[in-house]
Amino acid sequence: GENVEQHPSTLSVQEGDSAVIKCTYSDSASNYFPWYKQELGKGPQLIIDIRSNVGEKKDQRIAVTLNKTAKHFSLHITETQPEDSAVYFCAACYGQNFVFGPGTRLSVLP
Amino acid sequence: ETGVTQTPRHLVMGMTNKKSLKCEQHLGHNAMYWYKQSAKKPLELMFVYSLEERVENNSVPSRFSPECPNSSHLFLHLHTLQPEDSALYLCASSQDWVDEQYFGPGTRLTVT
Numbered sequence A: 001g002e003n004v005e006q007h008p009s010t011l012s013v014q015e016g017d018s019a020v021i022k023c024t025y026s027d028s029a030s031n032y033f034p035w036y037k038q039e040l041g042k043g044p045q046l047i048i049d050i051r052s053n054v055g056e057k058k059d060q061r062i063a064v065t066l067n068k069t070a071k072h073f074s075l076h077i078t079e080t081q082p083e084d085s086a087v088y089f090c091a092a093c094y095g096q097n098f099v100f101g102p103g104t105r106l107s108v109l110p
Numbered sequence B: 001e002t003g004v005t006q007t008p009r010h011l012v013m014g015m016t017n018k019k020s021l022k023c024e025q026h027l028g029h030n031a032m033y034w035y036k037q038s039a040k041k042p043l044e045l046m047f048v049y050s051l052e053e054r055v056e057n058n059s060v061p062s063r064f065s066p067e068c069p070n071s072s073h074l075f076l077h078l079h080t081l082q083p084e085d086s087a088l089y090l091c092a093s094s095q096d097w098v099d100e101q102y103f104g105p106g107t108r109l110t111v112t
Helices: none
Strands: A004-007 A010-014 A019-025 A032-038 A045-051 A056-059 A062-067 A072-077 A086-094 A097-100 A104-109 B004-007 B010-013 B018-025 B031-037 B044-050 B053-057 B064-070 B073-079 B087-094 B107-111
Touching: A004 A086, A010 A019, A019 A086, A019 A104, A032 A062, A045 A056, A045 A062, A072 A086, A097 B044, B004 B087, B010 B018, B018 B031, B018 B087, B031 B073, B044 B064, B044 B073, B053 B064
Parallel strands: A010 A104, B010 B107
Antiparallel strands: A004 A019, A019 A072, A032 A045, A032 A086, A056 A062, A062 A072, A086 A097, A086 A104, B004 B018, B018 B073, B031 B044, B031 B087, B044 B053, B064 B073, B087 B107
8 A cells, every 4th residue: 555754754944944845655656645734723734736747836935846756745845934833744645545644843943 | 714614622532432523514525534643643544435425444443433424514433442542533525536635623532
């Protein structure tokens, strides 16, 4: 079955710096890769996603890149702000199989 | 506001109790999901319903019993749980499979 690894597990950056979180997956059939942000006491919320026919997608300060050959994808957050502090999860999906990474706790220091 | 609500938000139950978790989505979606989120473990998909039919059951113990009476409601019936079942149980919905999932706030379950 699918296995998703995510690094780093914790990440601290200064406000205004960039943050990068990387995920690798094992099942080459996976074709949908969402990223979720989870704040304390809330459920995960989708922030950006990418499908296998695209190599990069950007939405304001957030971007995701996908390398299908290497089976890895990354989340990039630029100009980080304190409200970006949360736990971020990647997922690799095929059909009804959604497999999440273990999460990255991002802290943006003012 | 995500359009997915869950009740109760917190639940404490003994190992011999029977309780139910409720999820309701107001988004007109066709698929609904139950996830378990434990400390230091990835989100674990438990059940998937599409158009009110169960399409996925990831080897979940029978002490967890899902029910989907219509496309807007999803229940998780609990009985004779173990302390290791204590976790945050999240409900989600999506328009179709392999689509953006909208999560509810979760039910924090503690089994004593």
